Amino acid sequence: MTAADRVLLEIQRAIVEGDIPAGSKISEPELARRFDLSRAPLREALARLERCHLIERIPNAGARVVTLSKEGLISLYQLREELEGLACRLAAEQMTDAEIAEVRALLDQHLSTQRVREGESYYQEAGDLDFHYRIILGSKNPYLINILCDELYFLVRMYRVQLGMNGPRVSRAFDEHKAIIHAIANRDGELADLLMRRHIGASRRNIELQLTGNQA
Amino acid sequence: MTAADRVLLEIQRAIVEGDIPAGSKISEPELARRFDLSRAPLREALARLERCHLIERIPNAGARVVTLSKEGLISLYQLREELEGLACRLAAEQMTDAEIAEVRALLDQHLSTQRVREGESYYQEAGDLDFHYRIILGSKNPYLINILCDELYFLVRMYRVQLGMNGPRVSRAFDEHKAIIHAIANRDGELADLLMRRHIGASRRNIELQLTGNQA
DNA sequence: TTTGGTGTTATTGTCGACAATCTTTAGGTT
DNA sequence: AACCTAAAGATTGTCGACAATAACACCAAA
Numbered sequence: 349m350t351a352a353d354r355v356l357l358e359i360q361r362a363i364v365e366g367d368i369p370a371g372s373k374i375s376e377p378e379l380a381r382r383f384d385l386s387r388a389p390l391r392e393a394l395a396r397l398e399r400c401h402l403i404e405r406i407p408n409a410g411a412r413v414v415t416l417s418k419e420g421l422i423s424l425y426q427l428r429e430e431l432e433g434l435a436c437r438l439a440a441e442q443m444t445d446a447e448i449a450e451v452r453a454l455l456d457q458h459l460s461t462q463r464v465r466e467g468e469s470y471y472q473e474a475g476d477l478d479f480h481y482r483i484i485l486g487s488k489n490p491y492l493i494n495i496l497c498d499e500l501y502f503l504v505r506m507y508r509v510q511l512g513m514n515g516p517r518v519s520r521a522f523d524e525h526k527a528i529i530h531a532i533a534n535r536d537g538e539l540a541d542l543l544m545r546r547h548i549g550a551s552r553r554n555i556e557l558q559l560t561g562n563q564a
Numbered sequence: 565m566t567a568a569d570r571v572l573l574e575i576q577r578a579i580v581e582g583d584i585p586a587g588s589k590i591s592e593p594e595l596a597r598r599f600d601l602s603r604a605p606l607r608e609a610l611a612r613l614e615r616c617h618l619i620e621r622i623p624n625a626g627a628r629v630v631t632l633s634k635e636g637l638i639s640l641y642q643l644r645e646e647l648e649g650l651a652c653r654l655a656a657e658q659m660t661d662a663e664i665a666e667v668r669a670l671l672d673q674h675l676s677t678q679r680v681r682e683g684e685s686y687y688q689e690a691g692d693l694d695f696h697y698r699i700i701l702g703s704k705n706p707y708l709i710n711i712l713c714d715e716l717y718f719l720v721r722m723y724r725v726q727l728g729m730n731g732p733r734v735s736r737a738f739d740e741h742k743a744i745i746h747a748i749a750n751r752d753g754e755l756a757d758l759l760m761r762r763h764i765g766a767s768r769r770n771i772e773l774q775l776t777g778n779q780a
Numbered sequence: 781t782t783t784g785g786t787g788t789t790a791t792t793g794t795c796g797a798c799a800a801t802c803t804t805t806a807g808g809t810t
Numbered sequence: 811a812a813c814c815t816a817a818a819g820a821t822t823g824t825c826g827a828c829a830a831t832a833a834c835a836c837c838a839a840a
Contacts, residue, residue, distance in 0.1 A: 423705045430650045489639045
């Protein structure tokens with residue numbers, strides 16, 4: 349693993365968790381000192397951060413961390429609904445019985461840990477992401493996998509971590525996950541598609557509420 | 565405009581048109597000499613080429629131009645159907661009457677030039693791409709625009725330029741374009757979505773035929 | 781002959797310094 | 811006082827060289 353990869357992971361985590369605040373300016377020399385490396389691997393990392401929409405660069409003018417907005421959230425989740433719906437249809441055709449069984453085991457595991465850590469949202473985040481990851485990987489479509497897992501999901505996590513995902517929504521999401529994997533196990537891609545779109549739509553509305561509440 | 569941007573455009577064109585053959589290995593020193601610049605901006609360009617799926621990089625091992633395959637084509641066009649279908653639905657809501665009129669004027673212009681250059685596919689390519697670009701931009705969804713215009717379309721062009729787009733399909737595509745913009749003008753997003761999916765599906769089958777024919 | 785190890789070679793990753801560009805600030809003019 | 815201009819400062823883009831890693835060839839042993 350290269351130095352650019354390491355610093356990329358660190359900066360990704362820092363931006364997603366708000367350690368580097370949204371909307372703040374990125375200074376290459378400052379970050380280079382902070383992570384104790386040259387600007388070459390740092391610029392490589394910045395290029396990848398731009399790729400996953402965590403920063404915005406203007407030639408000869410610098411880079412800024414993205415700002416979270418209601419319009420951005422809606423645009424992002426419009427795409428998610430469409431792409432993850434497609435992922436469900438493909439997964440219903442492509443996933444092996446073994447892979448489906450693994451996801452079901454994963455969900456059971458989430459359910460038990462969720463009871464213990466009621467209200468603590470971070471682990472739920474990771475679990476939720478993990479579920480979506482599995483379905484997307486199950487589509488076996490490399491371009492779809494790349495877009496969702498490598499380019500869009502860090503921004504999704506940023507919205508969820510910074511704006512929170514709490515209330516009764518947390519426990520309800522598990523049931524929705526169960527229903528989706530059940531439809532996939534039945535090889536009913538259409539139903540899985542529909543359920544996933546509703547699932548993502550509900551998640552969007554939940555974050556939207558937080559967003560309008562906070563900035564009001 | 566920076567030097568990395570210039571060399572990026574040149575290499576993109578070279579790969580899309582097969583000047584740098586599909587599947588060939590990329591040598592950083594060689595390309596640096598060939599385009600007469602340092603490796604720093606070249607690596608920046610390579611990073612963006614990877615982003616639009618024209619090359620594949622392995623850490624510490626180099627980069628290769630992608631190889632065109634039937635599976636790759638199908639995966640790519642599955643995504644296109646979904647994303648451009650969404651673009652049509654959004655465009656039917658978001659495009660202004662002026663923008664719609666512009667696209668119609670564009671189509672009329674294509675029709676007249678197409679009659680003149682019957683069979684010459686390259687201009688048709690540009691025209692077809694232009695039409696799709698307009699619809700995508702009309703969706704006003706920045707993430708959707710980024711994915712389709714910046715990341716996927718160079719690969720689409722590569723398939724079409726290298727595997728050809730000929731026969732009666734060329735003229736038929738114009739009628740399909742007409743029908744799509746007509747549906748958008750009527751603010752019928754559902755219909756535009758359906759027509760676009762069929763349009764892209766037909767285009768895929770056409771290239772698929774060429775692909776199976778060539779490698780057989 | 782095939783397989784495993786080793787040395788060589790070439791490529792990629794990284795570094796520090798220089799050049800080009802933009803932002804900011806100070807100054808002068810209307 | 812407001813606005814345009816210009817110089818200073820800082821930041822980004824680019825360069826050539828060095829270090830680390832991986833591919834390759836060669837040789838030895840089974």
